[in-house]
Amino acid sequence: MRIALLCARKDLLRMARDPVALGVWLGMPVLVAVALLALFGREAPRPHGVLFIADQDGTSLSSLVARAYTQGELGQMIAARAVSVEEGRRRMQAGEGSALLVIPKGFAIAVFGGGRATLELVTNPSQAILPGMLEEITEILADGAWYVQQLVGEDLRRMSELSGRPPDTMIAGFSLRIAHLIDRVGGYVDPPVIDVVRDAPPSEAAGTVPVTSLMFPSMVSMAVLFLAYGYAGDIWREKLAGTLRRTVVTPVSMNQWLGGKLLALGALFGCVGLAALAVAKFALNAAAHHGALVVCWVVVAGLGMHLLMLLLQIAAGDIRTAHVTANITVMTLAMLGGSFFPFEMMPAWLARIGRWTPNGWALVKLRGMLDGSADATGIAAAFGIAAAVSGLLFWWVSRRLRNRFVL
Amino acid sequence: MTQKGGGEPRAVIEVQNLRKTYGPAVAVDGATFEVRAGEVFGLLGPNGAGKTTTIHCISGLLKPASGRVRVAGHDVVREGKAARASIGVAPQELALYEELSAAENLAYWGGVQGLRGTQLKQRIEETLELFGLQDRAREAVKRFSGGMKRRLNFACAVVHGPKVLLLDEPTVGVDPQSRVRLLETVRQQARQGVCVLYTTHYMEEAETLCDRLAIMDNGRLIAQGTLGDLRAVLGERELLTLTGTWEERRIREALDRMEELEVLHFGPEELTLAATDASGRLVRILNALGAAGAEIRGATVRQPSLESLFIRLTGKELRE
Numbered sequence: 001m002r003i004a005l006l007c008a009r010k011d012l013l014r015m016a017r018d019p020v021a022l023g024v025w026l027g028m029p030v031l032v033a034v035a036l037l038a039l040f041g042r043e044a045p046r047p048h049g050v051l052f053i054a055d056q057d058g059t060s061l062s063s064l065v066a067r068a069y070t071q072g073e074l075g076q077m078i079a080a081r082a083v084s085v086e087e088g089r090r091r092m093q094a095g096e097g098s099a100l101l102v103i104p105k106g107f108a109i110a111v112f113g114g115g116r117a118t119l120e121l122v123t124n125p126s127q128a129i130l131p132g133m134l135e136e137i138t139e140i141l142a143d144g145a146w147y148v149q150q151l152v153g154e155d156l157r158r159m160s161e162l163s164g165r166p167p168d169t170m171i172a173g174f175s176l177r178i179a180h181l182i183d184r185v186g187g188y189v190d191p192p193v194i195d196v197v198r199d200a201p202p203s204e205a206a207g208t209v210p211v212t213s214l215m216f217p218s219m220v221s222m223a224v225l226f227l228a229y230g231y232a233g234d235i236w237r238e239k240l241a242g243t244l245r246r247t248v249v250t251p252v253s254m255n256q257w258l259g260g261k262l263l264a265l266g267a268l269f270g271c272v273g274l275a276a277l278a279v280a281k282f283a284l285n286a287a288a289h290h291g292a293l294v295v296c297w298v299v300v301a302g303l304g305m306h307l308l309m310l311l312l313q314i315a316a317g318d319i320r321t322a323h324v325t326a327n328i329t330v331m332t333l334a335m336l337g338g339s340f341f342p343f344e345m346m347p348a349w350l351a352r353i354g355r356w357t358p359n360g361w362a363l364v365k366l367r368g369m370l371d372g373s374a375d376a377t378g379i380a381a382a383f384g385i386a387a388a389v390s391g392l393l394f395w396w397v398s399r400r401l402r403n404r405f406v407l
Numbered sequence: 408m409t410q411k412g413g414g415e416p417r418a419v420i421e422v423q424n425l426r427k428t429y430g431p432a433v434a435v436d437g438a439t440f441e442v443r444a445g446e447v448f449g450l451l452g453p454n455g456a457g458k459t460t461t462i463h464c465i466s467g468l469l470k471p472a473s474g475r476v477r478v479a480g481h482d483v484v485r486e487g488k489a490a491r492a493s494i495g496v497a498p499q500e501l502a503l504y505e506e507l508s509a510a511e512n513l514a515y516w517g518g519v520q521g522l523r524g525t526q527l528k529q530r531i532e533e534t535l536e537l538f539g540l541q542d543r544a545r546e547a548v549k550r551f552s553g554g555m556k557r558r559l560n561f562a563c564a565v566v567h568g569p570k571v572l573l574l575d576e577p578t579v580g581v582d583p584q585s586r587v588r589l590l591e592t593v594r595q596q597a598r599q600g601v602c603v604l605y606t607t608h609y610m611e612e613a614e615t616l617c618d619r620l621a622i623m624d625n626g627r628l629i630a631q632g633t634l635g636d637l638r639a640v641l642g643e644r645e646l647l648t649l650t651g652t653w654e655e656r657r658i659r660e661a662l663d664r665m666e667e668l669e670v671l672h673f674g675p676e677e678l679t680l681a682a683t684d685a686s687g688r689l690v691r692i693l694n695a696l697g698a699a700g701a702e703i704r705g706a707t708v709r710q711p712s713l714e715s716l717f718i719r720l721t722g723k724e725l726r727e
Contacts (some may be wrong), residue, residue, distance in 0.1 A: 004520045010504065010511075017506035017547065128566030246563075251492045273542045277462040407469070 002251050005369040012267065026272070029222035032340060033215055049098030049130035051080050059108035065119070066103065069137055079131065092122055095348075098212075099123045101138070111145055112156045119178040151181060215342060217370055220276045221363040224302040224338040225267060229330040231257040231265055232309035235405070244406055255401040258394065265306055266299050273298030280370070289372035293379060297369055300386045301362035307393035308358060314397065316406040325330020338363045362395045364388070419444050419493075419571055420465060420603035427460050434460040436572035436626040437474070437558055442604050442619075444570070447597045447615030450606040451713065455671040458606040458628040459499060461550035462575050465604065467497050479570050492521065495569035497561045499576045503582060509540050509559050512548060513566045520567035527664045529565055561589060566632065572596055572603045590616055610713040620713070635717055636689040638676060644669075645685035647692070647708050649678045653701035663697035665692065669695035683717055 027100035070080045078098070088100040102120035109160040110117035121138050123131035148156070155174045159166045166174075196214065238244040247257055266397060312329055316322035328331045334340045336353060337360030343351040365382040368374030374382075418441035427435040435457040442448040450458045463469040465476050467483045467490060475508045476483045479493035503512055522530055535541040538558045548556060561577055574593065578586045589607055593616060597603050608612050614634060621631035630637055644667075655673065662670060662680070672679035682688065686708045693703055709715050 006515065010507070010515045013511060014504060014506045042483045150690070241505070242498055243504060245468065246496065246498060246502035246516075247467050247519065249489045249491055249494065249496045250519045251521065253488075379632070405544060 003256040004259040004263055007252070007257050008263035008267070009260075011234075011261055011264035015232075015264065015268065021230060022160045022268075025226040026223055028226055029219045029339075032222060033219045049078055051078050051095065051134060052083045052091060052097045052100040053080055054083055054085040054088045054100065054102045054156035056085065056105045057107040058105075059102050061108035061111060062103045065107075066101070068141055069101065069134065072135070074133070078134070089122070092124065095124060097124060099403050100133045101134075109148070112153075112159075117145065136168055152178065159398065161321060187353075214279060216276075216337055217363055217367045218342050220272070220298065220366065221337070221359055222334060223272055223276075224298060225305055225330060225334055225337075225339050225359050227268060227272065227306035228302055229266075229326060231261075232306055232313050232326065233323065233396070234261075235253075235310060235401075236322060239405065240319070248406050249404070254398045258398050258401065262306070262394075266303055269299040272302070288380070290369045290374070294369050297362070297366055297382070297386075300383060300390065301359075301366070302388050304360060304390040304393065306361070307390055307397055309352075310397050311393060311400070316398055333357050333359050335401050336360060417444060418442065418477055420448075420604060421475070422461070422465065422476045424462065425464055425476060426472045427457075427464055427469060428472045433626050435464065435471075438623070438626075438628050440621050440628065440631055442602050444569075444602050445597055445600045446618045447603040447605055449613040449620040450604065450623060451608065451609060451610070451620055452606075452623035452718070456623040458573055458623055460626075461623070462496075462573050462604065462606060462674075465546060466494055466573055467491050485546060487561060493570040494573060495564035495567065495571070496573045497564035497575065497577050498649050499579065501555060501560050503548050503560060505561065506547060506563075507563075508545050508547055509535065509542040512563055516563040517544055519567040520569075521568050526584075528569065534566045537565075537571040537595075539588065543648050552584045553580060557581045557585055558661055561592065561708060565601075570600075570602060572601050574605045576608070578607070578609065589668075608667045610717070613693065614713055622713075622717060622720060624717075629720050630716070634713070635661065637713065638711055640716060640719070642711070644681040644683050644685075645708050646718060647680045647682055647685040647689070647706065648673075649680070649696070649703055649704040650676060651678075651701055651703040652676060653696070653699070657699040658701055661695050665695065668692075679718060681715075 018201070021219055037107040049389070051069055053069070055066055066080065070078055081097070084098075085102055088097075088102070092100045093096055100120075102122070104118060104120070107117050107119070119138055119142070121134060123135065125131075152174075155177065159170065159174070170249060177380050235244070238247075248254070276298065277291050309326060309330070312326050313322045316325055337357035338346075338351075338354050339359055342353055343360075346354060365374065365379075369379065418693045420440075420442040422438055422440050425435050425438040426433070438457070438461055440448070450461065452458050460469065464471045465478060465483065467487045470484060478490040481487075481490035481493070483490045504515065507515070512529055513534055514527060516525050517530055532541075535544050538561065539560060540555065540562065541549065545554065548559060551559065557577065557580070562572070564574070565570060572593075577593075578589055580591065590612065593603055593605065596616075604611075605617060617634070619631065619633050620637060621628050623629070623636070631642060652675075655675075658678070659670075661671070662668060663684075667683040670678070680692075682692070685692070687705065689708065693706065696703060702723055
């Protein structure tokens with residue numbers, strides 16, 4: 001352990017003497033985050049989805065109902081597609097849409113006649129946000145229809161029984177009754193007797209919540225990924241400077257030497273974890289659960305990533321190949337694994353793949369720990385898996401360093 | 408200096424039938440030699456002769472294909488850690504952490520060799536002074552001159568006071584002042600009982616520094632002994648190198664008629680001869696060759712030396 005600590009001290013001193021490299025690896029995530037915030041704003045990215053509408057009724061009322069789902073800001077998130085019931089069900093099975101709305105034949109007659117009207121809404125269980133919003137809208141429509149029936153149902157029923165345009169006298173009478181109705185309920189609605197209280201966080205917090213929940217863990221993940229990658233390249237500096245070869249002819253074992261490197265980098269990752277917690281708490285005013293676990297996770301996941309990057313570096317025959325391979329890998333991992341863009345900003349299929357990349361998996365666990373949604377069993381399993389994989393990688397890297405790379 | 412039963416110093420490096428191959432290529436072919444405590448043993452040879460590979464096998468960096476290497480009584484393959492604890496290596500290329508200072512480099516390399524605490528601090532101070540680096544001890548190595556880096560490279564090899572010092576061409580690219588200092592330090596280490604194995608292709612350096620020498624070519628040791636032993640192989644003969652054009656058959660006939668003259672190398676435009684009193688007989692030799700139809704463009708006479716011995720043994724220049 002003394003030797004490993006000695007090697008760690010040496011590497012920490014070297015890191016401290018090269019603040020530019022450290023600044024680049026840590027500054028890059030901040031730059032990317034700033035760029036993304038400038039691009040998308042501080043609000044959470046809008047989800048996008050498709051609503052299939054099977055309108056079997058084909059009346060003005062059914063058209064109005066269908067349009068209600070794509071009005072205002074909702075229209076920027078939901079694209080409505082007219083389909084038959086069969087096609088809608090098939091495409092929902094294929095996971096192509098957020099929901100399928102079936103407006104049955106006789107819907108308008110049922111609404112105007114005071115009877116029972118049924119709207120069928122089939123939602124996609126693999127999506128969380130949009131289907132929920134569509135359910136809410138459907139419930140509002142159902143409530144609205146009930147109130148309309150109660151207030152002006154008789155007039156509507158009479159008008160619907162007519163064939164063709166209602167006579168002017170009927171329309172005038174309907175207008176007068178609406179005016180009297182407004183006079184009667186005006187005392188309640190103007191000013192409103194019932195105050196509607198919006199249960200939403202204050203405006204400052206509204207901006208920080210998405211940053212904390214989406215961008216912030218990604219920034220931490222990116223910093224860890226870049227540090228793991230950047231310091232893996234140091235193995236080539238040690239080789240080309242002859243210090244690795246010189247180490248091999250001392251009594252120090254490759255395990256001790258590599259262990260020292262990991263201790264030094266672990267300390268750095270620990271600082272990153274602590275800084276991340278501090279930023280979350282004091283700069284973003286966000287709740288960060290499991291503080292100690294978060295720091296430990298940043299260290300463990302970071303060292304695992306570093307060992308993976310080391311393996312890539314030493315598997316290459318020369319420094320140029322090593323850098324190209326590592327560059328391609330780290331950029332791909334950063335893109336897919338949620339380090340550049342949060343999973344919520346990716347297409348669902350890409351996010352599904354990204355969550356299984358090493359950094360994507362680590363990021364999912366980190367978010368779980370930060371927002372407090374991870375349970376003890378899940379956390380223990382995550383640490384166990386990370387430690388096992390890192391142990392295997394350590395053995396592999398150490399062996400290859402001694403037998404192949406150093407010569 | 409440790410003595411074997413009060414007689415000759417014991418062998419600290421023992422190399423027996425060392426062989427190292429890279430696929431079909433043989434880098435070291437059956438080398439056998441010993442180096443004793445307090446001795447500077449020179450390993451001479453041109454680039455690619457196998458000197459560095461031999462050093463790497465002794466230091467434990469490379470595993471021999473066959474043969475045995477023992478350092479301070481420990482087999483370098485089976486007891487590698489114990490063997491390496493006795494060794495200090497100054498590699499041919501610089502092997503330093505350039506971001507760290509000289510003192511930090513010494514602290515690291517001394518530390519990994521087992522020094523700690525006050526002993527380490529004391530050794531760092533002594534070594535800095537020995538190599539004249541105490542004034543720049545806290546400065547980053549990347550700001551050092553080439554000569555200073557060379558000195559520090561050497562200092563890192565001796566900071567822990569090893570029993571065996573492996574020096575692989577330590578004076579390559581070193582300015583004359585630093586070279587003199589380095590060579591003096593090597594002698595000083597040997598006087599303190601350190602066993603020094605020194606590789607070089609500078610003959611004059613080997614002649615002035617080494618107690619015993621081995622000449623290596625194409626992976627094989629072709630001669631070894633003291634400088635006197637090796638000179639005796641060549642005798643008092645001088646080396647005469649001629650350049651020009653000639654007809655081989657007629658020249659060989661002319662040379663056969665001369666006494667105390669040996670052809671070492673016969674090329675189409677270069678001829679190397681070992682001859683007693685070659686300088687005194689030069690005119691006669693040139694006349695004889697001229698009579699045999701040779702057109703001589705140049706002639707060089709060399710006194711017996713390691714260089715001429717190398718040519719005598721291999722038929723080629725050391726720096727080829």
